[in-house]
Amino acid sequence: MGIQQGQPPVTSQQLSTPPRTNTADLFGDPIDSHPLWFKQSSFLSPDFDSESYISDLRTFVPFETLRSELQSHQSSLKHELVELINRDYADFVNLSTKLVDVDAAVLRMRAPLIEIREKILGFRGAVEGSLVSLQGGLRQRAEASAAREILELLIDTSHVVSKVEKLIKELHSVPADASNGDLHTTENGHVTNGISTQHSEIGTIRRETQSMLLERIASEMNRLKFYFAHAKNLPFIENMERRIQNASSLLDTSLGHCFVDGLIHKDANAVYNCLRAYAAVDNTKNAEEIFRSTVVAPLVQKVIPYTSSGVVGGSNGDELEEDYKQIKNLIAQDCTFLLEISSTENSGLHVFSFLANSILKEVVWAIQQGKPGAFAPGRPTEFLKNYKSSLGFLADLEGYCPSRSAVANFRAEGVYVDFIKQWNIGVYFRLRFQEIAASLDSALVNSSLTPIPKSDSDDGNMTLKQSVTLLECLDSCWREDVLVLSISDKFLRLTLQLISRYANWVSAGLSARRNRNSSSNPSFEWALSAAPDDFVYIIHDLDYLSAEVCGTYIPHVLKILNSCPPQVLNPVETSILQGGQSLKDLIPSVIDSIIETLVEKSNEELKQLHGIVAAYRLTKKPPPVRHSHYVSGVLRPLKVFVEGERAGRYLTREMKDKLIEGAAVKITGRYNDMAADIVNTARKTETSLKRIRQGAQRRAGASSDISDHNVSETDRICMQLFLDIQEYGRNLGGLGVEAAKIPAYGSLWQLVAPQDRQGEIRF
Missing domain, CATH: 1.20.58 (Methane Monooxygenase Hydroxylase; Chain G, domain 1)
Structure with missing residues (x-):
């Protein structure tokens, strides 16, 4: 309903009681100002909820205070509404006159809107029909295009098969090489230089022509394989599958014969074309196997004879060093030409791996069949010699690689990986560990110290057999005929274990001597029976060993590991230094043991x-x-x-002073x-x-001071x-x-x- 015209303005008394006057208190703030917790903007929020608002404020605002503030806010809103109506009173009155006969106006506007809606729906239906028709046409077009592609594929396949068969017939029509010797000999068996040269040129031309034709056939076969892979489920292709297989078989046979012929005559052009043909049909394994059986195998069998049963025909046992030298020379003479061809830049022949799958594979097979004992770690010295010779042989093969990436690919080949696995370095290290550690243990289990006779000029050397054995074992860990650089971390651990074993032998013996208990361990008996002079030997040897380990021994080890980065060498040096220092740290304990013995002897006099x-x-x-x-x-x-003689000979002045004090x-x-x-x-x-x-x-009753003067x-x-x-x-x-x-x-x-x-x- 509207506001009737002619009514007087609305007064504030008609809506509510007038709000509090906006006067200021003594401190300058309005009396009707709201507290900080009362946010008027919260009521304008779209998701305002009265219950949530009250529950949030009830924890710190009493209900009476909240009700008072809400009532005050309500009065303020009513007062503002009254002011707004009074300000725009004329507009409110005119609004009621403009709202006359609104329903009729609505009906007049509705009719054209309904008509527009019907037209839009009709147009939309027409558009959807056209869209469906267009999509159907596009679908038929796509199907026709796919059918056309398949038809073209089938036609191309048929043409390629026919072309391959025609080229194979042309291949067979190439004049055959008189491999039986007719081109090189006369009927009487005498060869003339002119005929030999002519026949050689004819053979070269024939091989080059045949290899070029084979490369062309291989290129077409590659296209044929592509077509066959994309349409192999079609009946037409299935019917042609036998023809394709026959063509592929003829190509492989002819390509193999041509490649063998090129290898035998070292015809670079023919070999190059054959390799490109093998690469085109993605049949690198056949080429590698042919090169292995035709060229590499006869060369290797000259050096390492073997039969199918693995009978050894060599005369130098299981040693491989001399064999590798001969094989290297033969490879340089008879295999370099193919390796150079396969490494030609931008030739696409990098897919071949003749080094691994032909040369290395044949050498490994020859060793396995002819000299299987070369891989046995039961004889550590011979095993290590063969292992290092094998690494040298692999390094020589890597020299034929034209780039670093080729070296990485060579090392990633399965033959290379399997050959490295043949050398059981773990078993070798365990045997060396037992050999070296047992040598030290046998010296430390003696029930007494074993002095070594010394001359006056040998005062600076060690005095006990146990100490000499330790230093020999430490040197053995890094000897050239013992160390394997790839497991140098294990030999470093063995070095530290040897030092720790010797230090534990000394400290445990001193502990047993203090407690007067050998604990049924014969390795402690030396400490119980040793005299103070015997401990002088231990002090001298500990000082000497510590100086050797921390002195010349560390540079020797670091020189061997010079190929390692500094972040590896620094921990190595630190660990060995700590081992040498642990020996020196035992000297005060030995001196204390001597002191205890001397004190006990002095105690007998003090009694x-x-x-x-x-x-x-x-x-x-x-x-x-x-x-x-x-x-x-x-x-x-x-x-x-x-x-005494020993103390004067082996103890320093500092040690003597410390012991005496x-x-x-x-x-x-x-x-x-x-x-x-x-x-x-x-x-x-x-x-x-x-x-x-x-x-x-x-x-x-006697006097009590009789003895006072005594x-x-x-x-x-x-x-x-x-x-x-x-x-x-x-x-x-x-x-x-x-x-x-x-x-x-x-x-x-x-x-x-x-x-x-x-x-x-x-x-």
Whole structure:
């Protein structure tokens, strides 16, 4: 319904209560401004949902506050609506007058629209009919075109078959070569130079003509194969299949005869044309097999005779080096001409692989039949020699490849891959591993160290058979007659295992010696029975081995692996350096073992300290004036060892000083412990006896200071120990050790020195 004309403007009281006045509060903000959480734009969103809106706000806005804000917003909207109506009141009134008789206007407009719709539907039907008719015509045209193509294909196929058959007849009409010798001999068996030259020229012309005709036939056969592949299911083609097979068979036979003839006479033009014919019909395998059986096989059998049963006819056993040299010469003489033809640039003959499928295949077959033992790794030395000779032979064959891509293709051939697999390098390495590792193990399982006699000029060399064996094994890993470069990583691992095995032999022996337990392992018995002088050999050899491994050995290995990139050589060098350092790190443990043995011997002398107590306990013996006789024997084992021949010959000054200092510290510590135990026990005993005596004297009424002026037993014991440690300190000085710098000696001095000597250690 419309708004009636003549009504007064709408007032705000007719819609709602007037909104709050838009006045500002004390802080300058409008009083009717909404809070930040009240977004008026949300109501204008097309997907506005009242329930979702209220559920989102209820978590932090009370219902009363929300209702108040909504009511305020509603009042504001009504007020704006009233203002809008009052502003455009005249337009609203005129709108009601323009809406008179609207239904009649709609009916008048509907009739032409319906008429236009009917015309459009009719035109659309006509267009669809024309489209269907056009598509049908196009389909018939396509079918006719396909039928025409098939017909043309069949006609071409028939023409090509007929052409091939005609060319084959022409091929047979070419004058045959008098291969039986008629062209080269007269009836009486005498050959003249003129007739021989004439016959040679005739043969060359015949072969070239025949090869060119064969290449043409091969080209047509290639077209025929294409046609046959695209229409092989058609009856017409199936009926012609026998003719095609006969033509293909005749082509193969004739092409083979021509190719053999060209190979025998080394006719480059005929061979070139035949190879192009073989490439055209995609029959490279036949060409490779013909070259193998016609040229390569007789050459190889001259060097490595064999029969179908594999009987060896050679005289040099299973060695291949000399055989390869002869085969290389024969290949250079009789096979180069074909290899050069097949590698002609832009000739399309790169599809042939005479190196792999003819030459290498025949050589591998000859070795397998005539010298099968060459592949057996049971004799490692001969096996490695044959393997390296074979790699050299392959490298020589690769020299005939005109490009890097040709080399890559040669190496990817199945014959090449199978030939490499014939050489079981894994078994070879296991045999070498057992040989080298068993050599070291047999030397390390001895129940005792095995010194090697040395002259005075050999002080810098190793002293034990076990160490010499280790160095020999390390050298064996990288010897030319042992190493296989392709598995050098395994030989590197074996090198590190050998070093680790020797280091473990030393460390396990030292551990067994400390624990006094061989653990039923005979390889530890040497450590239990070894004297301190024997360990000098181990120290010397460990130092020598470490210097050799970290010195000349690493450059030797890196020189062998010089073809490897730096990212490979760096870890190799680091790993060997760590192995050499692990040997050097054992030297302090060996020195500690020597020290423990020397300390135990010194401890036997220190046990005589208990004799001091016996000498002064409950006796009237006067105070001592000289040191005890046992003092000179405390450091005797250390002095004898240091001044011995082996220590003076094989130990450096630094090692000696370290050994003397370590032994002196431990012996002094034992001395201090035993002396402190004796003095403390003596003092406790004296205190107890004194208490008992004083009690007895009090009961007897005697004076308690009868013995106050006598020197007590403990004092006499301390006096004796003081004299002893002074002599002991002088003996330490004789070995180059300052006693005052040993903490245990300072404790010992404080324990037994008089009060007036406590401040300074001086003797």
